[in-house]
Amino acid sequence: MVKRIITIPDTAWAQRVTVWRQVKDVIFIGIGVVMASIGLKGFLLPNGFFDGGAMGVSLLLEMLTPLNLSVLIILVNLPFIYLGYRQVSLWFAIKSTLAIFALALLVHYIEIPAITADKLLIAVFGGFFLGSGIGFAIRGGAVIDGTEVLAIQVSRKSSLTVGDFITVFNVLLFIVAAIFVNLETAMYSMLTYFSASKMVDFLINGVEEYIGVMIISNYSDEIKTKITYDLGRGVTAFKADGGFGEKAKNPDRNVLFCVITRLEITKIQTEIDKIDPKAFVIQYPIKDTKGGMIKKRPLH
Structure with missing residues (x-):
């Protein structure tokens, strides 16, 4: 086996980066645990509502069995933590274990009076707090709801995507709830799940979702200059060949690639149209980025 040796020029700086990352993780996980506890104790539990995913299973079992929710x-x-250890890392499993135990302790010991009796407000704001808790925990490199870990495992061994599995999982969960609890509670709980999932997406991806843009144009140099110097975004140029029709007669061309936020799409598309209205532009979402000349999103 060949060992790769990496030389870090400033060991002290690298150590400070590591420590700050760990501090941020602890802060995010702590906020997540508190937010989820408020959602559970202040909204969902007093009114018999539940969520999707592993937390939804826990809440449903709490309603159907004498076992304590904590x-x-x-x-x-526990099974999701083990899968996380196998798929991600031991450190991920340790942080998730501590986060889940902290959540269980808070749910067991803290007392929060029921904030509202309005079912719509319970569903929306219960999902808001619970989703915020899950999202902040993920930001801290841990999970307090391990459904996505299972979804990744299933997607690797079947044709289902992660999103497909989570959808199927929650549909089955709400059907069981409709049968063993009642249809109205299941329907309100679906609203709770949608509210929570939107908050998780917001905290992980942000409003300004990153978009990858590829631009194929005969005026690539002019477009590259415009994006770099006027819009302040980094651009990478790939050497490419034209493969069809008139474009094949001019094989030497550059394909441009840059990463922007969703709110910047209109601006960059306008500048491209000014230079080459016939340019071929491809857009696709990107989960996250690091470094480069990009606009930073909140919580980064």
Whole structure:
């Protein structure tokens, strides 16, 4: 086996970066645990609502069995923690274990009076707080709802994507709830799940989702200059050949690639149209980025 040796020029700086990353993780996980506890104790539990995913399974079992919710949160998530250890890392599993135990302790010991009796507000704001908790925990490199870890495992061994599995999982969960609890509670709980999932997406991806843009044009140099110097965004040029019709007669060309936020799409498309209205532009979402000349999103 060939060992790769990496030389870090400033060891002290690297250590400070590591420590700051760990501090941020602890802060995010702590906020996540508190937010999820408020959602559970202040909204969902007093009114018999539940969510999707592993947390939804825990809440449903709490309604159908004599077991305490704190115990169920730990038991239901244990298999997901093990999968996280196998798929991600030991450190991920340790942080997730500590986060789940902290959540279970808060749910067991803290008392929060029911904030509202309005079912619509319970569903929306219960999902808001619970989704915020899950999102902040993920930002901290841990999970307090391990459904996505299972979804990744299933997607690797089947044709289902992660999103497909989570959707199927939650549909089955809400069907069970409709049968064993009642249809109205299941329907309100679906609203709770949608609210929570939107908050998770917001905290992970942000409003300004990153978009990758590829531009194929005979005026690539002019477009590259415009994006770099006027819009202040980095651009990478790939050497490419034209492969069809008139373009094949001019094989030497550059394909431009840059990363922008969704709110910047209109601006960059306008500048491209000014130079070459016939330019071929491809856009696709990007989960996250690091470094480069890009606009930073919140919580980075």
